[in-house]
Amino acid sequence: MIDLIERFEAFTTSVTKAYKCIQKIKLTETERMGLKASHVMYLYYLGKNPEGLTATQLCKLCIEDKAAVSRTMVDLTEKGLVKPVEIDSGRKYRTKMVLTAEGNEINKQLNQVIAEAVSQASSNLSETEREHFYHVFFQITDHLEKICDSLQQK
CATH class of the missing domain: 1.10.10.10 (Winged helix-like DNA-binding domain superfamily/Winged helix DNA-binding domain)
Incomplete structure (x- = not known):
């Protein structure tokens, strides 16, 4: 926790x-x-x-x-x-x-x-690091949006 x-x-x-x-x-x-x-x-x-x-x-x-x-x-x-x-x-x-x-x-x-x-x-980021960062960041953002959407439905 x-x-x-x-x-x-x-x-x-x-x-x-x-x-x-x-x-x-x-x-x-x-x-x-x-x-x-x-x-x-x-x-x-x-x-x-x-x-x-x-x-x-x-x-x-x-x-x-x-x-x-x-x-x-x-x-x-x-x-x-x-x-x-x-x-x-x-x-x-x-x-x-x-x-x-x-x-x-x-x-x-x-x-x-x-x-x-x-x-x-x-x-100071390589292209691979940059791509990985955006991939992970967009996944987190998408999940946060889903959480917000579910809160609005309650």
Whole structure:
């Protein structure tokens, strides 16, 4: 039992530390660009999907609720970084959003920051170690999601 508790402590402390470091990197870099840290994943996924994404798709990808996605899309639209593919006032959550030319440029800058951070953070790992880490980490994450899903059903 003690071993499980110690693994819990080591795992949660490490995940929390990694999350806080990621947030600090996002905050530092986005402030420099006049953005918010919360914008990063939206810009990332929109850049990865040039055909556009709906609010519903962004909710799932960014792990955010509809209100947060809506607020962020308004903010990014006002900054000229995203735009709707087509205007359809009756179907707000089905309208696909895409990056503008300026949004694409910001996304390229963010991707450079991401690539550099990932490279530095994992510089001492071999490719085999990296693959093993992600394999194990994704298994743990999947199991934790199943536990959360079962809790919601109770």
